[in-house]
Amino acid sequence: MNIWTNLRKILHVDMDAFYASVEQRDDPFLLGKPVVVGGRPNSRGVVSAASYEARKFGIHSAMPLAEALRRCPQAVFLPVNGQKYREVSLQIREIFSAYTPMVEPLSLDEAFLDVTGSTSLFGPADTIALTIKKRIQQELNLTASVGLACNKFLAKLASDLRKPNGFVVVQPDRVQEFLDPLSVERIWGVGKKTAEQLHALNIKTIRDLRNLEQGYLTRLFGVSGTQLFQLAKGIDDRPVESDRVVKSIGRETTFATDVADLEVLKTALLTQAIDVGRSLRKEGFKGKTITLKVRYDDFRTVSRSRTLPRPTDLDNVIYQEACTLLREVSLKQPLRLIGVTLHNLTDQIEGQLSLFEEPQLDHETLNKVLDFVKEKYGEKSITRARLLRPKDIKEKDGENGIQV
Known part of the structure; x- marks a missing residue:
């Protein structure tokens, strides 16, 4: 068989x-x-x-x-x-x-x-x-x-x-033979801290881990202890998910030199807001929660979030909210990094306009036109006036991403 x-x-x-x-x-x-x-x-x-x-x-x-x-x-x-x-x-x-x-x-x-x-x-x-x-x-x-x-x-x-x-x-009948000699660091969920705890108990291989009682691991690590025990035995029931849900879309900038100038920070946020808004529209999403992330020169990281009354994919809304959140963090120290992310995404149009709310149609049309022009004529074919200034910002490569 x-x-x-x-x-x-x-x-x-x-x-x-x-x-x-x-x-x-x-x-x-x-x-x-x-x-x-x-x-x-x-x-x-x-x-x-x-x-x-x-x-x-x-x-x-x-x-x-x-x-x-x-x-x-x-x-x-x-x-x-x-x-x-x-x-x-x-x-x-x-x-x-x-x-x-x-x-x-x-x-x-x-x-x-x-x-x-x-x-x-x-x-x-x-x-x-x-x-x-x-x-x-x-x-x-x-x-x-x-x-x-x-x-x-x-x-x-x-x-x-x-x-x-x-x-x-x-081979299914040789799973334990495959796993046992491997180091415990090979198991999902075993990071540096968990590995140190396991090594202190003289647990260095998956065989060592497998020989422990599940209850003991649970007492040590809580729910993750049960998961460690299951993985040490090669048990993993998670299905392959062909339709993964996008959880957030964000953009971060790491500065070449630490920045304390508010105008430079706002320019960075505008660039990010435009990129995030365009990614949202391209993926067919709107986001309801905006998060601002900053990292100081001493590597301390702080974040601030706000949930909007209704989801958005508009550059100007993302930018204005990010600037509002920026006012909530201390700028007494220069920043090494700044970023903005949209969470709580939906592909449905939620809610309806209030009688007293300013219509967003003009902004939506403008963003669609800008997207079209950039797609057809290139990224530098059209830009915001605020971004037509000397290049204060030198970014780290590869920071733009969609997280799933």
């Missing part, structure tokens, strides 16, 4: 050094060289991606670019080209969709696929996985690492083990 019968077949596909690999693919000069994607090495940004050549020097994602330069002065530093990476990501997802509609993207470069219902058409799950890998390499000249297992947790672990260009299958 086939040991996979009546079990889910889940793939986790993870592109190898995605941003850096795309840049190396598109520029033969970069092949074999240490490539760091993130921006100028003398900026205050962080590494978004590092090629495997750069990783040999200890460079990794989220490392300050200045540290990456110190470790590898000969590295090639490139800005984040979000538009290009999104286009390649869509091409990858088209390949996924040829084999299953059950695709759950986690980011531009990784996704879960449930191919349980696809085996009658395309053959065994391992054949589907290898076919997807082959198509990505042949059609896009990129490599992906793939894990195949009966649940998401195991598939994700498997895809990480033999990078780059790896393929690992976790």
Whole structure:
């Protein structure tokens, strides 16, 4: 009897050094060289991606670019080209969709696929996985690492083990054999603090964790203790969700030098409000809760939020509310970062205008016109008068994002 019968077949596909690999693919000069994607090495940004050549020097994602330069002065530093990476990501997802509609993207470069219902058409799950890998390499000249297992947790672990260009299958009857030697840090939910607590108890491998009683873990870590116990046994019942709900859309700016000038901060907020509003309209959402986030020069982070009477996707509303929230935080210290995010999103038009409320039709029409002009003639074809000033703001690359 086939040991996979009546079990889910889940793939986790993870592109190898995605941003850096795309840049190396598109520029033969970069092949074999240490490539760091993130921006100028003398900026205050962080590494978004590092090629495997750069990783040999200890460079990794989220490392300050200045540290990456110190470790590898000969590295090639490139800005984040979000538009290009999104286009390649869509091409990858088209390949996924040829084999299953059950695709759950986690980011531009990784996704879960449930191919349980696809085996009658395309053959065994391992054949589907290898076919997807082959198509990505042949059609896009990129490599992906793939894990195949009966649940998401195991598939994700498997895809990480033999990078780059790896393929690992976790057989259902060998789950514990696969898990036991791995460090406890491999388990979802085990961060630095939890790992320190477990190490203090001489728990270093998943086998050590599995041998504890569930009740003991629950007393130590609460509800998450139960989850740790389940994962240590390879139990994960979460489905692959093909329709993920967008929870927030936001924009942040990290300044090249700390900023205390209120006008510079407001200009940054206006740029962000325009970007967020446009993203909302493009995705077909409106947001009801606006959050302002600031980070001071000592890295202390403060946020303020306000829920609006009704959802909005209008640039001016987002900007005015963000400025109002800015007045609620102290500006006695200069800021390292400022950002605005819309939460509580809806794709429905909620509520109705009050008899005394100013109609928004003119603003909605204006925003649609601006969106159209930028789409057709480019981002710099039209802008706000306030933004036509010397470039006080130098941003960290790659901070624009939709969170799900």
